[in-house]
Amino acid sequence: MHHRILKWVFAGSVCAVATCAMAASGTGHHAWVDAWEASPDSAGPVLNAQTVRQVVRMSVGGSELRVRLSNLFGNVAVTLGPVHVALSAKGADTVPGSDHTLLFDGKSTVTIAKGASVLSDPVQMDVKALQSLAVSIYAPADKQDHASTIHSAGFATAYITESGDATAAVRFPREETSGNRFFLTDVEVAGASTRRTLVAFGDSITDGVGTKADANERWPDDLAARLQADAKLSSIGVADAGISGNRILHDGAGPSALTRFDRDALDQPGVHWIILLEGINDIGGSGYAWNAKDKISAQQVIDGMKVLIARAHARHVKIYGATLTPYGGAGWPYHSAAGEKTREAVNAWIRHSGAFDGVVDFDKVIRDPAAPERMLAAYDSGDHLHPNSAGYRAMANAVNLSWFTAKP
DSSP states (O other): OOHHHHOOOOOOSOOOOOOOOOOOSSSOGGGOEEEEEOOOOEEEOOOSSEEEEEEEEOSSOEEEEEEEEEOTTOSSOEEEOOEEEEEBOSTTOBOTTOOEEEOBTTBSOEEEOTTOEEEOOOEEEEEOTTOEEEEEEEEOOOSSOOOEEEESOOOSOEEEOSSSOOTTOSSOOOSEEESSEESEEEEEEEOSSOOEEEEEEESHHHHTBTBOTTSOOSHHHHHHHHHHTSTTTTTEEEEEEEOTTOOSSSOBSBSOHHHHHIIIIITSTTEEEEEEEOOHHHHHHHTTOOSGGGOOOHHHHHHHHHHHHHHHHHTTOEEEEEOOOOOTTSOTTTSOHHHHHHHHHHHHHHHHSOOSSOEEOHHHHHEETTEEEEEOGGGBOSSSSSBOHHHHHHHHHHSOGGGGTSOO
């Protein structure tokens, strides 16, 4: 891989708060939904006079489109553009005649301040649900190296040029690839009817660890397909706000849930529901923690969840709790007898406290009845922590769709 792509810039754990301006132009803002999300989690490779093309699968369709670009983890202001969006063909290529130029306040380039994000102008484009788009971003030549803001576990191939603007190319140069998502954090769509957003918020089990790249087999992907199969629910967009390694209480693998909850969930356009699946890394991380603050009790995890619930309810957003899935066999000290007791205590609270607006029992769905601290072998990706594609599909099938049929 080119030396510029190998040049990593590591970010600290303190999250700069991005401004999330959700005012829409074109259609009324009530019609915008988040059709795709990749939560920013770190600083990544420097792109300099290079184009990155990223393929995203839309969870819901619409007639207008806009994207959000983030410089949350940038070390300096970054200039990007041109930016193009087109229907995705095979691999890095696009469908001829489907290309659209995205503008920012009417301009083809945009400078994003350190720690900030920007939303493109809306563009008229018919997008179908579960259709894949290619978003191409050019990072112009810059004498000052600027870290890219990335989502590090994309489970999708990003295609990168050695040099030059290839944003409008039908056949994209296959010169470099990466598993990261670069700068692009959201793709939003709007249409004539009122639409709503469901945010799946969590860690690597929501991020899709255990699935194959470019397969779109995360449980939020499968849930989006279920929604699209029901005409009454096909206007709902699903935004995947998973970050691998993420914790509720402390920064580390991306900002903590408490830090990023507003930006990655509550500030999303049209958000009406959140499914929360997080806490296993707080528990597992306690097993090898050196610092006392990282040794987490069940009550601390529960208290963190209570804060998230209160913040969702203050915004009139329904929040559903997902039980923490089995991780027996994941390896000591990440998994331990003490950690297992903590997980069971947290799950008991999720099931019986009534704090959430509803509960989806992912633990019960994928655990082995004969050894409930472990997941069924048929659902295990092999590391005993992350489900495989069949396990994610079973989780998605367990979500109660009646939650989303009631009038908000």
